[in-house]
Amino acid sequence: GAGVSQSPRYKVTKRGQDVALRCDPISGHVSLYWYRQALGQGPEFLTYFNYEAQQDKSGLPNDRFSAERPEGSISTLTIQRTEQRDSAMYRCASSAPGRDETQYFGPGTRLLVL
Amino acid sequence: AQSVSQHNHHVILSEAASLELGCNYSYGGTVNLFWYVQYPGQHLQLLLKYFSGDPLVKGIKGFEAEFIKSKFSFNLRKPSVQWSDTAEYFCAVTWHMDTGRRALTFGSGTRLQVQP
Numbered sequence: 001g002a003g004v005s006q007s008p009r010y011k012v013t014k015r016g017q018d019v020a021l022r023c024d025p026i027s028g029h030v031s032l033y034w035y036r037q038a039l040g041q042g043p044e045f046l047t048y049f050n051y052e053a054q055q056d057k058s059g060l061p062n063d064r065f066s067a068e069r070p071e072g073s074i075s076t077l078t079i080q081r082t083e084q085r086d087s088a089m090y091r092c093a094s095s096a097p098g099r100d101e102t103q104y105f106g107p108g109t110r111l112l113v114l
Numbered sequence: 115a116q117s118v119s120q121h122n123h124h125v126i127l128s129e130a131a132s133l134e135l136g137c138n139y140s141y142g143g144t145v146n147l148f149w150y151v152q153y154p155g156q157h158l159q160l161l162l163k164y165f166s167g168d169p170l171v172k173g174i175k176g177f178e179a180e181f182i183k184s185k186f187s188f189n190l191r192k193p194s195v196q197w198s199d200t201a202e203y204f205c206a207v208t209w210h211m212d213t214g215r216r217a218l219t220f221g222s223g224t225r226l227q228v229q230p
Binding site: 045 | 118120146148150156157158159160163165204206208216217218219220221222223
């Protein structure tokens with residue numbers, strides 16, 4: 001597609017529910033990144049993939065968070081047993097192969113856990 | 115851990131005023147440097163980037179930034195701001211490390227408000 005897309009754009013859920021956030025990167029982009037942004041802060045790294053391989057998950061805050069990219073394109077970030085502190089903007093970015101590692105961001109998913 | 119600092123959290127300017135937003139990063143070897151902007155209701159967009167070469171880089175909409183290696187800084191500038199520049203600005207850095215990690219480390223952002 002023309003840009004990175006994310007769905008849903010907004011998600012309201014109750015504490016304890018599981019949520020799945022989806023990211024569809026720019027066509028041909030090999031690398032895909034997930035970030036989380038709290039209000040008033042810059043985005044913070046969660047995890048990233050090259051193709052379908054999860055290269056780094058050091059930013060995932062705990063084992064309730066997981067991500068996958070089974071076919072090397074669309075990625076899903078799953079949060080199990082959501083807590084109020086999980087409320088944030090979740091951003092996805094992708095970058096092309098090669099030396100230019102510029103990351104292009106999607107519109108984000110705003111998650112609110114009640 | 116590497117870090118990025120943006121010193122100005124909220125800046126208010128009148129139209130036609132000059133802008134300079136500070137960004138400093140922690141030492142860690144070779145870096146790639148970025149400025150992203152988020153206009154109200156929109157997603158993060160790339161303003162400009164520095165990988166190597168001329169330390170003065172020009173981006174979209176009249177913005178420029180200067181990489182000063184000795185000061186670990188990458189300040190964003192614009193000679194004359196417009197009301198449409200009202201947005202939040204983020205400095206971001208990647209460090210070239212043996213681990214191959216390419217994740218961006220962001221500053222906390224600067225909210226720019228331009229008054230007509």
